[in-house]
Amino acid sequence: MDTGKKSGDGSPVGFPAGKAADNFNHTSVLLHECIDGLHIDPDGLYVDCTAGGGGHSSEICRRLSTKGRLVCIDQDADALRETARVLKEYQNVTLVADNFFNIKNIFAEHGFGQASGFLVDLGVSSYQLDTPERGFSYMHDAPLDMRMNINDRYSAYEIVNEYSENELRRIITDYGEERWAERIAKFIVAQRAGSPINTTFELVSVIKKAVPKGAREDGPHPAKRTIQAIRIEVNNELAILEPAVNDMMSLLVAGGRVCVITFHSLEDRMIKNAFRNLERPCKCPKELPMCVCGKKPQLKVITRKPILPSEQEIENNRRSHSAKLRIVEKL
Helix, strand or coil, X not given: CECCCECCCCCECCCCCCCCCCCCCCCCCCHHHXXXXXXXXXXXXXXXXXXXXXXXXXXXXXXXXXXXXXXXXXXXXXXXXXXXXXXXXXXXXXXXXXXXXXXXXXXXXXXXXXXXXXXXXXXXXXXXXHCHHXXXXXXXXXXXXXXXXXCCCCCHHHHHHHCCHHHHHHHHHHCCCXXXXXXXXXXXXXXXXXXXXXXXXXXXXXXXXXXXXXXXXXXXXXXXXXXXXXXXXXXXXXXXXXXXXXXXXHHEEEXXXXXXXXXXXXXXXXXXXXXHHHHCCCCCCCCCCCCCCCCCCCEEECCCCCECCCHHHHHHCHHHCCCEEEEEXXX
């Protein structure tokens, strides 16, 4: 296994030394649908942009020849160590500790040629949700964190305690689609005026006070949308999507594919629009008899409607219920 530059203990540079977490647990969503969707060429170069626990990666490796190569990218140190453990028997794997937003730099630094396929799973892993100290879940009390890369400077603590009321309202509205965003932002600012909000349960308590009783009794957990919004802001999850998709398409061979799994409507809408813009780049006025801008389609959409998990998969893994898989192929 190729880990590129190495630290003193052999770990890839870019994430802390250590061993894979003993309690790392993540079930890959839409596993076989993704592998089928990639149409794997045994001799091709494939990139798992969010390697997680290596579930999708191991299935790709099984289908590659010794001439093929898999690149596993993840910004979460624990996830990448687990991927290394799962794939230790394979020699044609390169581990990269980074954000897939930097895909062009990664290819340039490692001297990779064009890829045959990219896979992106935008979900938060079960390990991240179930590890209290990571602060991703409103079901566990933990310090406000939510960083996928623990080396990043800003955590949820800074968002909650330093953003202005208007900034909080904006992200809770835009990223959480929360109807009570204005009240929640106001309550957060009032609470932190006395003392900082330090933990997930402290934040959940404030949110519950802000959301009217009737609304708390109907629908999802009252903190779900706000926690989602803060996590998206901490990790800059949405802003990177369209630029990353564009970069992946520029690195694909003709006939290569991109598979993207999303888990909420904002992500899915952005991915759908990014694909549409590359499929129909012409912006000429409709009244013109022909295109004069010269922009040509770069891809064809394989999945006009996203692929959803089967009832059996949802029964086996409840967290897969909101997953959507979209697939495109480069022209």
